[in-house]
Amino acid sequence: MSLKFFFAISGFYLLFSMFPLHAQKVSAPVHGKNFKMKCALCHNTESWHVKPRDIRFDHNSTGFPLLGAHKTVRCRQCHQDLVFSHVGNQCADCHTDIHQGTLGHQCQRCHNTWSWENRQKVYELHQQMRFPLIGAHAALDCQACHTTEAKNEYALKRVECSSCHLETYRQTINPAHRKAGFSLQCEHCHSLATNGWRPAQYTHTAKFPLQGGHAGLECNNCHSSGYSNISQECVTCHLADFNRTKDPDHQIFGFPTSCEQCHSIQNWESSPFDHLAISGFALVGAHADFKRVKCTDCHIQNRLSGLPRDCYGCHEKNYIAVTDPNHVQGQFSHDCMQCHSQQAWSPATFDHDQTNFPLTGAHQTAVCTDCHINGKFAGTPTDCYNCHQNNFEQVNDPDHVKNQFSHDCSTCHNASAWSPATFDHNQTKFPLTGAHQTVVCIACHQSGYTNTPIECVSCHQQNYDNTTDPNHRGAQFPTTCQDCHTTTAWSPANWDHDGQYFPIYSGKHKNEWNVCTDCHVNQADYSQFSCFAGCHEHNRSKTDDQHREVANYVYESNACYSCHPNGTGEGEGGD
Numbered sequence: 369m370s371l372k373f374f375f376a377i378s379g380f381y382l383l384f385s386m387f388p389l390h391a392q393k394v395s396a397p398v399h400g401k402n403f404k405m406k407c408a409l410c411h412n413t414e415s416w417h418v419k420p421r422d423i424r425f426d427h428n429s430t431g432f433p434l435l436g437a438h439k440t441v442r443c444r445q446c447h448q449d450l451v452f453s454h455v456g457n458q459c460a461d462c463h464t465d466i467h468q469g470t471l472g473h474q475c476q477r478c479h480n481t482w483s484w485e486n487r488q489k490v491y492e493l494h495q496q497m498r499f500p501l502i503g504a505h506a507a508l509d510c511q512a513c514h515t516t517e518a519k520n521e522y523a524l525k526r527v528e529c530s531s532c533h534l535e536t537y538r539q540t541i542n543p544a545h546r547k548a549g550f551s552l553q554c555e556h557c558h559s560l561a562t563n564g565w566r567p568a569q570y571t572h573t574a575k576f577p578l579q580g581g582h583a584g585l586e587c588n589n590c591h592s593s594g595y596s597n598i599s600q601e602c603v604t605c606h607l608a609d610f611n612r613t614k615d616p617d618h619q620i621f622g623f624p625t626s627c628e629q630c631h632s633i634q635n636w637e638s639s640p641f642d643h644l645a646i647s648g649f650a651l652v653g654a655h656a657d658f659k660r661v662k663c664t665d666c667h668i669q670n671r672l673s674g675l676p677r678d679c680y681g682c683h684e685k686n687y688i689a690v691t692d693p694n695h696v697q698g699q700f701s702h703d704c705m706q707c708h709s710q711q712a713w714s715p716a717t718f719d720h721d722q723t724n725f726p727l728t729g730a731h732q733t734a735v736c737t738d739c740h741i742n743g744k745f746a747g748t749p750t751d752c753y754n755c756h757q758n759n760f761e762q763v764n765d766p767d768h769v770k771n772q773f774s775h776d777c778s779t780c781h782n783a784s785a786w787s788p789a790t791f792d793h794n795q796t797k798f799p800l801t802g803a804h805q806t807v808v809c810i811a812c813h814q815s816g817y818t819n820t821p822i823e824c825v826s827c828h829q830q831n832y833d834n835t836t837d838p839n840h841r842g843a844q845f846p847t848t849c850q851d852c853h854t855t856t857a858w859s860p861a862n863w864d865h866d867g868q869y870f871p872i873y874s875g876k877h878k879n880e881w882n883v884c885t886d887c888h889v890n891q892a893d894y895s896q897f898s899c900f901a902g903c904h905e906h907n908r909s910k911t912d913d914q915h916r917e918v919a920n921y922v923y924e925s926n927a928c929y930s931c932h933p934n935g936t937g938e939g940e941g942g943d
Contacts, residue, residue, distance in 0.1 A: 432457040436481030499527040503560045529554035536565065543587035548595040576600050580633035602627035609636055616663040620670045649677055653710030679704035686713055693736040697743030725750040729783030752777035759786050766809045771817040798822040802855030824849035831858055838884045843894040870935060877935050899925045 409425050427434045434441075446462055447455055455461070459475035463484075478490050490510065494501045501508075513532055530537060530552040537545050537552065557568040572578045578585075590605055591598065603610060603625040610618050610625060623630075630641040639658065644650040655661055666675060666682055680687060680702040687695050687704070707718035720727040725748075727734075739755055740748055753760060753775040760768050760777070780791035793800040798820075804812075812827055813820055825832055825847040832840050832847065852863040866873050872881060880903065881887060887897045900906050908923050915921040918931075 437483065438481055504564055505560065528552070529558070533565075541588075543591055543595065548591070581635050582633055601625075602631070606636070614664075616667055617670050621672060654712055655710055678702070679708070683713070693740055693745065694743040698740065698745040700745070730785055731783055751775070752781070756786065766813060766817065771813070773817065803857055804855050823847070824853070828858070838888070838894060839891055842892050843888075844892075845894070870929065870933065872935075875935050897925055897929075899928045 444450065458473065459479070460473050463475065465473060465475075477493060480489070491501050491506065499505075505513075533554060534552075537550075537554070540546075543550070557570040558565060559569060582590075598604075606627055607625075610623075610627070616623075630639045632639075637658070664670070676682065683704060687700075687702070693700075707716040708714075709717060737743075756777055760773075760775070766773070780789040782790060800807075809817075828849055832845075832849065838845070852861040853859075854862060865871075871877060872887075884894070885891060887899075887901070887903060888894045889898050889901045890896045911923060912921075921927070
């Protein structure tokens with residue numbers, strides 16, 4: 369005991385003697401007869417029972433300061449006999465040493481006054497030893513390894529896995545470690561870094577590495593009879609698979625038991641069997657899809673020899689069942705490859721371009737029976753009218769039947785669509801220009817399409833008759849409409865008065881007239897005209913006087929025009 373602690377206890381006795389006990393004695397003297405200290409050191413007048421944290425005694429003066437959890441402990445838990453001068457200050461004085469001295473009573477190496485459980489400190493201490501706590505070991509309680517059987521010996525001499533895991537070794541049956549004579553060096557297959565005993569990481573021998581489907585198997589799947597003298601032949605484990613396989617039946621076919629010829633270690637179902645090399649018939653397209661096509665689909669009743677190699681030999685039922693087009697009725701060839709491929713029976717890919725009638729335009733989307741009625745394929749005509757007779761007869765603008773149109777539909781129509789038609793009028797004697805391009809056929813071909821006149825007046829007679837300025841009919845205009853009009857529009861006309869006759873749109877006569885009748889006073893005859901009918905204020909006496917020296921002068925309009933054809937004041941030739 370330290371002197372400091374001794375003197376502190378002595379002070380308690382001295383102080384207690386100076387302050388005698390209260391007149392009312394405490395029943396059942398819990399402090400003992402020899403307790404001579406002053407009550408006020410621990411009690412007060414408000415309550416005799418006080419909590420440890422309210423006691424005013426300075427425990428620091430004893431050399432054992434109350435820290436951590438000690439602050440909440442009642443005095444009597446340590447001072448059980450209320451003898452304060454003879455209490456030890458070592459951890460083991462209050463705390464039973466379950467380690468039985470194997471750790472040298474140095475409790476502070478793993479514990480502290482704040483908490484008896486201090487896993488982090490234990491973890492750090494263990495890292496400095498021969499056996500660091502990693503993986504699943506880091507979460508274990510100390511007693512899991514430092515057991516009662518080991519007499520709580522914490523200074524263990526052996527740290528081999530089998531020291532703790534021997535029973536696990538004995539009980540493991542997949543694989544049976546004991547029976548197989550496995551080494552007790554667990555680290556060969558197991559790892560401290562993992563969070564559990566499993567999974568193991570045993571490296572299989574180089575003679576038989578675990579790959580593909582083997583990698584996920586349990587050891588007992590192959591080692592059910594042991595681990596020594598195990599055959600590496602596939603059939604050793606897969607004989608049952610060999611015997612029960614029915615597609616194809618390996619036993620009936622007499623297949624060899626060298627499974628690797630057809631199967632791989634990836635999985636039993638996927639077979640790299642070289643059908644071409646063995647049979648001379650390559651499996652491609654749908655034939656190579658073993659999920660859709662089974663061996664027995666072709667090898668009926670497990671036949672291996674004498675099987676047909678042409679498509680029809682296996683696909684006769686498909687051939688007969690097809691109705692669009694009906695192969696039987698249409699007497700189709702049994703060479704299925706002309707229309708089908710090995711990728712799939714449908715859709716077919718018959719190349720119509722190899723026939724006399726390549727499919728273009730709308731024909732590419734038509735179903736076979738639209739043209740091949742009643743399943744007739746041989747001798748089908750290739751002219752349009754044969755299929756489109758109904759279309760030909762139903763058209764009324766223009767009426768093809770009435771007008772006896774040619775049955776060569778391609779003259780006006782094309783394969784893209786029946787309508788609109790694209791008849792090239794430019795190939796006729798009357799090319800369509802201007803407004804004629806938008807006129808419906810019947811507007812000109814009211815009486816038919818043969819011997820249709822191409823003169824303008826044949827269609828525009830009514831326009832000719834109804835025109836009043838000038839009055840074509842009254843003036844007996846010629847019916848060569850193109851002299852004044854164009855195909856762009858009937859009006860305005862483009863009669864060239866200046867270039868062909870007399871300049872009225874240029875020179876002195878420009879803007880000097882309003883209507884044709886200003887000069888052509890006789891509307892019944894536009895070949896007649898007058899220079900004096902209101903156009904000019906001619907004075908005959910004056911005009912006569914001006915033309916005295918002009919030979920053959922006559923005061924008459926035609927005479928004026930003969931000398932003044934350009935409407936100028938000078939006569940022709942300057943005379």
